[in-house]
Amino acid sequence: MFEYQAPPNLLADRVILVTGAGRGIGAAAAEAYAAHGAKVILLGKTAANLQAVAQRIVGAGHPRPAVFELDLEHAGTSDYEKLEVRIDDEFGRLDGLLHNASLLGPRANLDEIPDADFIQVMQVNVNATFMLTRAMLPLLHRSTDASVIFTSSSVGRKGRAQWGAYAVSKFATEGLMQTLADELAGSSLIRANSLNPGGTRTDMRAQAYPGEDPQRNPRPEEIMPVYLYLMGPDSTGVNGQAFDAR
Numbered sequence: 001m002f003e004y005q006a007p008p009n010l011l012a013d014r015v016i017l018v019t020g021a022g023r024g025i026g027a028a029a030a031e032a033y034a035a036h037g038a039k040v041i042l043l044g045k046t047a048a049n050l051q052a053v054a055q056r057i058v059g060a061g062h063p064r065p066a067v068f069e070l071d072l073e074h075a076g077t078s079d080y081e082k083l084e085v086r087i088d089d090e091f092g093r094l095d096g097l098l099h100n101a102s103l104l105g106p107r108a109n110l111d112e113i114p115d116a117d118f119i120q121v122m123q124v125n126v127n128a129t130f131m132l133t134r135a136m137l138p139l140l141h142r143s144t145d146a147s148v149i150f151t152s153s154s155v156g157r158k159g160r161a162q163w164g165a166y167a168v169s170k171f172a173t174e175g176l177m178q179t180l181a182d183e184l185a186g187s188s189l190i191r192a193n194s195l196n197p198g199g200t201r202t203d204m205r206a207q208a209y210p211g212e213d214p215q216r217n218p219r220p221e222e223i224m225p226v227y228l229y230l231m232g233p234d235s236t237g238v239n240g241q242a243f244d245a246r
């Protein structure tokens with residue numbers, strides 16, 4: 001496990017946007033960020049999931065998060081512009097962006113994957129990540145110390161049979177991170193890094209490994225140290241690196 005002990009006020013007053021915040025790792029990250037003082041913005045497809053996370057955050061005694069319902073498969077430039085305007089009006093800047101939402105898609109050989117499935121995975125995992133990043137950059141530039149985290153996977157660092165569009169999309173995610181990090185290096189207060197959570201007890205893991213005993217993998221809450229480290233000021237100056245949660 002990545003060793004890091006976050007101080008309780010690590011993210012005091014930081015404004016942090018988390019995609020796929022309604023369940024799994026994204027929900028745990030949003031709750032961990034709020035618990036460390038951040039004002040969080042929850043983005044996801046399913047309103048009920050986002051509201052449940054918002055309720056848990058409020059119930060734990062933290063400020064009510066902003067909630068932005070958006071289906072990344074069908075969102076276009078105007079949706080991202082609307083989000084930018086809303087964050088600007090409400091907060092005036094963005095200090096952190098966790099790109100977490102993803103689709104697994106079919107676990108099949110490439111010659112068995114229908115066009116529509118490949119395109120859907122690339123749309124959610126890559127194209128939406130690009131469009132959201134581009135829309136948020138003006139707000140991130142207003143922060144004194146902003147962090148962008150791209151969620152990767154072990155199959156985004158070495159291709160593996162039957163991981164299909166998902167593996168390709170995670171290589172593209174690493175490419176987005178490296179390109180952005182290089183563009184920002186030396187001239188910006190924004191840093192960009194990638195993070196592979198490793199096998200974690202979520203719906204996606206169960207979908208990818210249907211026969212596996214879920215207890216073999218840590219719960220999302222257990223892998224939060226690296227999510228906190230990369231989002232907080234202790235990682236200032238760390239840019240263009242590929243991290244593993246464990």
Ligand code: NDP
Pocket residue numbers: 019020021022023024025026043044045046047049070071072073074099100101102103124151152153154196197198199200201202203204205
């Ligand atoms: P889950 O499948 O449990 O959760 C995925 C999240 O993404 C949900 O909140 C879901 O929203 C959101 N999402 C999916 N499609 C869309 C869409 N079209 N628009 C908006 N939001 C969408 O995934 P995990 O928590 O397991 O994974 C989180 C990240 O970690 C992913 O990037 C994944 O690739 C990566 N990862 C996970 C591993 C694991 O073992 N769990 C291992 C390696 C990487 P909704 O609730 O509305 O459906």
